[in-house]
Amino acid sequence: MQVKLDALIEKSKIEWANLYSSKKTVILVGTATCGRSAGALDTINAIENFTNSNGIECEIIEVGCIGLCYAEPLVVIYSEDKPGVCYGEVDEKKVKTILKAHLIDHNPMQKYSLGTFGDEKVEGFPVLFNEPVLKYQVRRALAKCGIIDPTKLEHYLSFGGYEGLKNAFEIGPEKVIETVKDSGLRGRGGAGFPTWRKWQFCHDSDSDQKYLICNADEGDPGAFMNRALLEGDPHALLEGMIISGYALGASTGYIYCRAEYPLALERLHLSIEQAKDIGLLGSNILDSGFDFNIKIKEGAGAFVCGEETALIASIEGYRGMPRPRPPFPAVKGLWGKPTIINNVESLACVSLILKNGAEWFSEVGTESSTGTKTIALVGKIKNTGLVEVPLGTTLEDLVFKVGGGIPNGKKFKAVQTGGPSGGCVPLELLNTPVDYDSLNSVGTIMGSGGVVVMDEDTCMVDFARFFLDFAEKESCGKCVPCRLGTKQMLDILEDIVNGKGKIEDIKLLEDLSEGIISGSLCGLGQTAPNPVKTTLKYFREEYEAHIIDKKCPSKVCKELIHYWIDPELCVGCRVCLGSCPGGAITGDVKVVHVINDNLCTKCGMCYEVCPPKIDAIEIIPGSSVRVV
Amino acid sequence: MQIDLESVFSGYSGKREEIIPILQDAQEKLNYLPKEAMRKIAKFVRVPESSVYAIATFYAQFRFKPMGKNHVMVCRGTACHVNGATRVLEEVEEQLGISEGETREDMEYSLETVACIGACSLAPCMMINKDVEAKINKKKVAKIFSQGN
Numbered sequence: 001m002q003v004k005l006d007a008l009i010e011k012s013k014i015e016w017a018n019l020y021s022s023k024k025t026v027i028l029v030g031t032a033t034c035g036r037s038a039g040a041l042d043t044i045n046a047i048e049n050f051t052n053s054n055g056i057e058c059e060i061i062e063v064g065c066i067g068l069c070y071a072e073p074l075v076v077i078y079s080e081d082k083p084g085v086c087y088g089e090v091d092e093k094k095v096k097t098i099l100k101a102h103l104i105d106h107n108p109m110q111k112y113s114l115g116t117f118g119d120e121k122v123e124g125f126p127v128l129f130n131e132p133v134l135k136y137q138v139r140r141a142l143a144k145c146g147i148i149d150p151t152k153l154e155h156y157l158s159f160g161g162y163e164g165l166k167n168a169f170e171i172g173p174e175k176v177i178e179t180v181k182d183s184g185l186r187g188r189g190g191a192g193f194p195t196w197r198k199w200q201f202c203h204d205s206d207s208d209q210k211y212l213i214c215n216a217d218e219g220d221p222g223a224f225m226n227r228a229l230l231e232g233d234p235h236a237l238l239e240g241m242i243i244s245g246y247a248l249g250a251s252t253g254y255i256y257c258r259a260e261y262p263l264a265l266e267r268l269h270l271s272i273e274q275a276k277d278i279g280l281l282g283s284n285i286l287d288s289g290f291d292f293n294i295k296i297k298e299g300a301g302a303f304v305c306g307e308e309t310a311l312i313a314s315i316e317g318y319r320g321m322p323r324p325r326p327p328f329p330a331v332k333g334l335w336g337k338p339t340i341i342n343n344v345e346s347l348a349c350v351s352l353i354l355k356n357g358a359e360w361f362s363e364v365g366t367e368s369s370t371g372t373k374t375i376a377l378v379g380k381i382k383n384t385g386l387v388e389v390p391l392g393t394t395l396e397d398l399v400f401k402v403g404g405g406i407p408n409g410k411k412f413k414a415v416q417t418g419g420p421s422g423g424c425v426p427l428e429l430l431n432t433p434v435d436y437d438s439l440n441s442v443g444t445i446m447g448s449g450g451v452v453v454m455d456e457d458t459c460m461v462d463f464a465r466f467f468l469d470f471a472e473k474e475s476c477g478k479c480v481p482c483r484l485g486t487k488q489m490l491d492i493l494e495d496i497v498n499g500k501g502k503i504e505d506i507k508l509l510e511d512l513s514e515g516i517i518s519g520s521l522c523g524l525g526q527t528a529p530n531p532v533k534t535t536l537k538y539f540r541e542e543y544e545a546h547i548i549d550k551k552c553p554s555k556v557c558k559e560l561i562h563y564w565i566d567p568e569l570c571v572g573c574r575v576c577l578g579s580c581p582g583g584a585i586t587g588d589v590k591v592v593h594v595i596n597d598n599l600c601t602k603c604g605m606c607y608e609v610c611p612p613k614i615d616a617i618e619i620i621p622g623s624s625v626r627v628v
Numbered sequence: 629m630q631i632d633l634e635s636v637f638s639g640y641s642g643k644r645e646e647i648i649p650i651l652q653d654a655q656e657k658l659n660y661l662p663k664e665a666m667r668k669i670a671k672f673v674r675v676p677e678s679s680v681y682a683i684a685t686f687y688a689q690f691r692f693k694p695m696g697k698n699h700v701m702v703c704r705g706t707a708c709h710v711n712g713a714t715r716v717l718e719e720v721e722e723q724l725g726i727s728e729g730e731t732r733e734d735m736e737y738s739l740e741t742v743a744c745i746g747a748c749s750l751a752p753c754m755m756i757n758k759d760v761e762a763k764i765n766k767k768k769v770a771k772i773f774s775q776g777n
Binding site for chain 1: 643644645646647648649651652682683686687688689690704705706707708709710711715718742743744745746747748749750751753758759760761762763766
């Protein structure tokens with residue numbers, strides 16, 4: 001089998017080199033879920049139509065997500081005489097124009113281009129990887145996403161795929177754990193527990209059967225880094241799992257992946273078949289004497305299953321409810337056997353550590369948080385997408401350099417990290433480095449690496465309410481502090497955003513937070529109050545404005561705002577009057593319109609339809625009608 | 629109604645750990661989980677029917693009422709929330725004439741909200757069957773559904 005793999009690696013490397021040295025046109029199109037949502041499949045159709053009808057021989061390669069999601073669909077064109085040029089927002093309508101210019105007139109179009117792809121320079125085009133959004137990144141886990149065809153094992157192999165596994169087999173399980181220890185790798189899924197330590201527990205326990213589970217049930221709203229990795233480079237995970245299984249002495253691995261990720265599941269099934277065919281899964285892998293198989297379990301939609309013991313219960317066919325620990329899963333897990341649960345990104349890092357060495361891995365990052373972290377950069381930010389930066393990069397650099405800052409000239413307000421378990425970080429603390437310990441010290445967590453940016457138009461009380469609503473719905477109901485505590489906190493927050501808040505509520509929220517944190521059974525409850533705690537700490541004045549002044553300063557909470565037509569600006573065009581579903585606007589042609597607040601449902605329709613040139617409608621904090 | 633789940637059961641041996649995948653396959657085949665299916669599944673895995681219900685009602689994926697021909701899922705993830713998902717949901721409800729969690733009488737549409745569909749960089753978004761509609765707003769919603777009707 002080893003011989004067969006080596007031959008395939010050799011062949012893959014030659015094919016990859018030939019692909020780009022031949023004179024054939026090569027077109028890469030990003031077709032991960034983000035690309036598809038933006039219309040990438042229609043773009044491919046249009047490309048095929050164009051090249052066919054013009055007799056252009058070309059190879060279209062569907063690649064994963066390179067992370068520049070704001071510019072999807074992305075198309076990279078390599079033609080015989082020019083280096084690769086990356087074009088952004090290539091919908092089917094633009095295809096003809098771009099292809100004609102690039103392939104027929106041999107004149108790449110600057111107008112739609114993001115830059116050149118690779119090191120070669122072309123007059124008038126920036127080098128894409130020197131642009132701020134990519135320049136500050138260190139792409140390791142994501143290095144092949146957007147470059148290779150994830151459905152081709154050969155592409156993965158031509159980039160040194162499965163070399164880490166070969167190294168692992170050479171040095172043996174104990175040395176594998178030692179290498180991971182030396183690398184300093186910490187779990188990329190949440191709490192940041194040292195990966196090697198878990199492994200050591202499991203490795204040392206004496207059992208006829210051990211299990212490895214990959215947690216790919218990415219449930220944090222606002223996070224999609226695992227999806228992108230599974231869709232763009234699935235073999236990176238499989239390799240990491242085989243290495244991990246070897247180190248632990250586990251013969252079976254499970255991938256617990258959300259059913260909401262159909263494309264990722266499809267890619268995983270295909271990759272497992274490919275790995276089996278070449279003898280990378282099954283018995284006596286690469287003549288090492290090690291047997292390993294991977295099964296896929298589809299999650300059925302429960303956030304709490306991110307918790308280890310709940311996830312295990314779910315695989316066993318029960319309600320996904322956590323149980324008290326100890327015993328920890330590394331001692332007593334799936335079907336009572338020692339079980340290790342690792343996150344997708346952690347396992348992809350393992351492949352790289354075994355390939356490139358522990359020292360290479362810890363070259364970047366901080367002393368206690370080594371390596372890089374993939375981050376989903378979303379919300380009110382220009383370059384929304386997926387990035388990978390060295391741990392220790394400050395939030396400020398992440399938001400303003402990599403992310404390009406806040407769009408539409410708005411002011412930055414806060415950034416939220418770690419999903420529903422994390423907290424909000426205000427402007428004053430933007431110099432906080434993104435690493436496990438620094439984020440903890442300001443009241444938030446790394447989590448899986450979701451970073452949501454908020455501008456002046458985001459109401460922090462409403463935002464806290466949003467997360468509590470999520471936690472309350474996702475609480476499994478097993479323990480009282482979480483089940484009833486989140487419900488009480490949510491009720492209080494609902495009151496506040498509806499203008500019925502009392503000043504005592506703030507103290508009550510603080511007390512409840514402490515009770516839920518100390519009394520809950522699992523991580524869901526223990527972290528659920530974090531969004532409220534941090535917003536109370538850093539944005540208390542917004543809570544007070546809602547409670548005392550009955551105003552929503554960010555003009556979000558419906559009960560605490562009102563709409564007003566500026567009589568100086570209104571020209572009496574009747575547009576808002578006609579669109580108001582509540583009949584709350586009076587006036588006539590060329591007679592100034594007035595909103596009757598008693599009838600207004602604050603649907604915002606008038607605000608949206610008022611012609612931008614006139615812009616007579618304003619949202620004013622505070623309700624003009626007394627809230628009873 | 630006569631429900632045949634033999635084609636689903638043929639892929640399984642009837643172990644407890646298979647309940648969730650069986651429920652998933654049954655729902656895929658029948659579009660929802662009618663009482664009759666639940667009874668048959670309970671019998672197949674030799675677990676009390678109440679336990680099968682306990683499991684099925686725990687997970688958000690399972691439905692006990694038929695879905696419409698087109699299933700609309702509006703994302704309420706964090707990024708979508710910050711970018712106006714509430715307004716989008718209001719508009720979808722208005723356009724379809726049903727509220728979240730409901731199916732239209734003509735069985736053309738059903739509407740649900742989901743915690744996150746993982747297309748956060750293109751927020752706000754929604755999923756219609758298996759296709760993601762990205763960067764939607766009130767206007768786009770109106771356009772999407774006026775074509776469908």
